[in-house]
Amino acid sequence: MPAAPLPPNESVRLQSLADYQIVDSLPEQEYDDIVGIAARICRTPIALVSLIDADRQWFKARVGVDVAQTDRSAAFCAHAILHQDEVLAVRDATQDPRFLDNPLVTGAPHIRFYAGSPLVTPQGIALGTLCVIDSIPRELSGEQLMSLKALGRQTTSLIELRGRTNQLEKYRSELERSNEALQEFAYAASHDLKQPIRGIGSLTEFFVEDYGDQLDDSAKEKLELIRRLTDRAQTMIDQMLYYARVGSVVDRLQPVDLNEVVDQVKENLFALIASGQVTIQSRQLPSVSGEPVLLNELFQNLISNGIKYNDNESKTVEVGFQTKRIGDEDEPVTAFFVADNGIGIPKRMRPEVFTIFRRLHAADAYGGGSGAGLTIARKIVETHGGRIWIDPAYQGGTCFWFTIGSSAAGIENEFRHDNIRSERDVCHAIGI
Structure with missing residues (x-):
């Protein structure tokens, strides 16, 4: 049984699949609905959302089979992802040299008919397929092929939405860490800045008390200006610290x-x-x-x-x-x-x-x-x-x-x- 050759972009493809964090994820109703619709439209007992990992094909959603995955070497879908722009349709697997001795053909589920629509990301990377399978030889009508492709696009959209959600969650986590670091900086800066500013204000007061009678009006005005500026700086630091803390009490x-x-x-x-x-x-x-x-x-x-x-x-x-x-x-x-x-x-x-x-x-x-x-x-x-x-x-x-x-x-x-x-x-x- 010849295994499917690896796609030219296999390393990039596997990284993309990992980035979506979908393999081994829990069942989701949206994907289950899609395979159910595909099985009804194509009148097949089996329908799968199959994702091709490094050494296995894993089923995100399935109708008509009990197993969650099979070896990649036996995966019809590993062949389907090599041709991203078309549905791979196999009328009778026993008559196709690629599959006639495949263990999924010679044994359960005794595949004869297979049709898989590649799940291709906007970046042009095929992650797997939406496929339908039957135990008897057959063909799909033009309308059924169009429907299978449309459902495949919807499946890809769901996967893409998952990827964007994951990215947003990553950004949110990074933002939280950044905000925490900013607050820590605000606290540290507030403490570090308060001391010298308070010191300047105190020294100004001491200077006026000790040498006030030796100062002319112009010097006193300048010292009063220093006092006002230090008070204003102290207020700004307090406000900055308060501003940083507002978002931490939700x-x-x-x-x-x-x-x-x-x-x-x-x-x-x-x-x-x-x-x-x-x-x-x-x-x-x-x-x-x-x-x-x-x-x-x-x-x-x-x-x-x-x-x-x-x-x-x-x-x-x-x-x-x-x-x-x-x-x-x-x-x-x-x-x-x-x-x-x-x-x-x-x-x-x-x-x-x-x-x-x-x-x-x-x-x-x-x-x-x-x-x-x-x-x-x-x-x-x-x-x-x-x-x-x-x-x-x-x-x-x-x-x-x-x-x-x-x-x-x-x-x-x-x-x-x-x-x-x-x-x-x-x-x-x-x-x-």
Whole structure:
């Protein structure tokens, strides 16, 4: 019995087969469905998805046979993969010199008829075949051959999808390792940088205390500038460290009452609210699944920004939400908003507001700051599977919208603060 010669690209072919990680994998319904359909269309008792390994043919799916593999030397499919562009059809194996003394012909399952459509990857590598087998001589009709080829292409698509999934999983694992390394670096860098910066600040204070009476006003101003710069550097390091840590707490999700979160923010801003300078309006909010500390930071950040970047004597921040069905989504989507009557954000600057350390004003304007707040807010939202955006139609300040656990395509175009105002006006007019 002559064994099939090896394909010219055998080493590459075997590596490609190994990369798909499909040989010896568990049964999958999609492949079982394909061999079942192939057997019915071709009216054969046996149908197989056969993959040709180094020394065996292994069956990913099978109908009509009990064994999971055979020796490659006896595999009809080892011959079929040598001709990638055509179905290998054998009408009667006992009359074909390649197979007449094959143990699968002379013994069980007593193959007479065989037809195998090669499974060829987009890179032109034949991994195996989708084949149908019968114990009596026969031929396939033109329609049956076309169907077998079509099912073979579908099988190849499934294998290719598996390969892409494996690659994505590999990238995900590498990204996780990279993120872990980045966090470790952030912690180390934070610790290493904090010490010298803290030292500079302390030395500056000591210098002023010990030699302040010997310094003129210009020297004192320069020392005060050094102090402010070290404070700002310390803040930036702390923000950088916090930003690196945000994505590492997604396994601590739990039900969170957002009304309690807003109440906590109000407590933090008690002095401003009590003075009459700030009003925070909030309606009853729904609960969400999230990480409580991060959600508190999110609302604190957005509400504080509405107060900080505000030139009005009476500063107002409104917190609310809207729920609506988006496109073909099965479940309604809830989006939350934080709107203020502050200075607003010019349209040309809006694409930059979520960039870390990107300030839209002078460093000492509006109380200073690192420029990381909105970047952290976006990362918190995205960590919770949502999106955050600026309401483009909002007038008289800034309105941020965000979702928790929903990132449906085009969601930014569905929610507008003006619509909420309109709904309120209608409800007020009809006495609701």
